[in-house]
Amino acid sequence: MARIELRSIAHAYVAVPASEQDYALRPLELVWEDGGAYALLGPSGCGKTTLLNIISGLLRPTRGQVLFDGVDVTEAPPQRRNIAQVFQFPVIYDTMTVSENLAFPLRNRGLGASETRARVEEVAELLELTPDLRLRASGLSADMRQRISLGRGLVRRDVAAILLDEPLTVIDPHVKWLLRRKLKQVHEQLKMTLVYVTHDQVEALTLADRVVVMNQGRVVQVGTPQELFERPADTFVGYFIGSPGMNLLPCTVEDDAVVVEGQRLALDAGVCARARSAGGELRLGIRPEFLRRVPEGTPSSVRVEVTQVENLGRHKLATAKLGAQALKVRLPEEERLAPGESCWLELPPRWTTLYAGGRAIP
Numbered sequence: 001m002a003r004i005e006l007r008s009i010a011h012a013y014v015a016v017p018a019s020e021q022d023y024a025l026r027p028l029e030l031v032w033e034d035g036g037a038y039a040l041l042g043p044s045g046c047g048k049t050t051l052l053n054i055i056s057g058l059l060r061p062t063r064g065q066v067l068f069d070g071v072d073v074t075e076a077p078p079q080r081r082n083i084a085q086v087f088q089f090p091v092i093y094d095t096m097t098v099s100e101n102l103a104f105p106l107r108n109r110g111l112g113a114s115e116t117r118a119r120v121e122e123v124a125e126l127l128e129l130t131p132d133l134r135l136r137a138s139g140l141s142a143d144m145r146q147r148i149s150l151g152r153g154l155v156r157r158d159v160a161a162i163l164l165d166e167p168l169t170v171i172d173p174h175v176k177w178l179l180r181r182k183l184k185q186v187h188e189q190l191k192m193t194l195v196y197v198t199h200d201q202v203e204a205l206t207l208a209d210r211v212v213v214m215n216q217g218r219v220v221q222v223g224t225p226q227e228l229f230e231r232p233a234d235t236f237v238g239y240f241i242g243s244p245g246m247n248l249l250p251c252t253v254e255d256d257a258v259v260v261e262g263q264r265l266a267l268d269a270g271v272c273a274r275a276r277s278a279g280g281e282l283r284l285g286i287r288p289e290f291l292r293r294v295p296e297g298t299p300s301s302v303r304v305e306v307t308q309v310e311n312l313g314r315h316k317l318a319t320a321k322l323g324a325q326a327l328k329v330r331l332p333e334e335e336r337l338a339p340g341e342s343c344w345l346e347l348p349p350r351w352t353t354l355y356a357g358g359r360a361i362p
């Protein structure tokens with residue numbers, strides 16, 4: 001087990017990077033605490049696999065250092081880093097049985113036969129592969145093959161960390177859910193440092209204690225699922241997480257108010273001052289879940305016109321027009337509201353964030 005630290009890591013795939021654009025990873029600092037369950041979340045192409053391969057040693061970073069428990073391993077090959085990596089597509093030996101596949105990482109390291117057998121049986125049990133241990137791997141279904149691949153990652157007791165790169169992509173939705181639960185269970189038992197790469201927010205939020213959100217080669221926020229939901233540090237986190245994502249309205253600031261489409265909203269004067277000096281485009285962020293319908297205007301409410309109401313069973317999702325902009329609003333199911341009606345919506349100051357150039361104003 002290990003605490004993994006990335007110091008000023010940057011990576012360019014081109015030999016002679018000329019501009020920012022040439023970097024798949026922009027300079028970043030990151031610490032993965034020993035025993036933590038992390039998700040690395042971001043859209044396709046944002047640099048997740050690059051970051052993972054730098055941790056495992058498959059890729060040497062253009063700049064910066066990788067430290068395991070304080071020791072610089074930047075130059076160390078993967079074998080010396082003691083990391084188990086599970087890839088997006090199963091990596092298994094077709095000519096071997098399920099059991100031989102699972103035993104392979106242990107045999108490779110000279111573990112005794114009886115201990116190997118015990119570990120294989122334990123992992124097989126966990127991944128529900130026990131009845132299939134004697135089958136040859138060739139010809140097994142995609143999700144069985146990926147379970148074997150996962151098993152090969154989990155079978156060793158001595159790994160510093162296990163890195164999983166979108167391991168459930170090829171697996172059918174029902175089994176996906178099962179495997180995710182298993183993985184969480186395994187982590188609770190073994191407490192290895194776990195880094196789980198995904199582009200799926202639901203997967204990230206259900207599996208991890210902490211989520212590292214990436215966009216365009218940058219880490220934009222690290223936080224618990226709750227922090228990412230309640231306090232997005234970046235507009236990208238606001239709209240990428242949540243369904244639908246955060247409302248982000250272009251606005252201007254006056255002394256102690258934000259002005260959106262000509263309507264004033266009272267806001268902390270300090271925040272307004274910092275927003276003005278921060279520079280960059282200003283946006284007001286509020287999640288659909290935190291907007292409230294109020295009977296009359298207040299210093300923190302706006303007048304809107306409802307354009308659409310969807311009934312989603314336990315709640316309603318309304319779309320409302322605020323001048324030229326659209327707002328999504330989540331309402332209790334008993335709320336009576338029809339398209340064409342106007343109403344007041346309150347933006348509780350506690351849940352309202354001002355962003356300058358994409359970053360939250362503290």
Ligand code: ADP
Nearest residue numbers: 013014024042043044045046047048049050051
């Ligand atoms: P993700 O895993 O988040 O989808 P990647 O780390 O695979 O993202 O890719 C990040 C960026 O680096 C992308 O723009 C991708 O095209 C580029 N890239 C990835 N691998 C290579 C490579 N081997 N050679 C050149 N460019 C690469």
Ligand code: MG
Nearest residue numbers: 048049050165
């Ligand atoms: Mg990838």
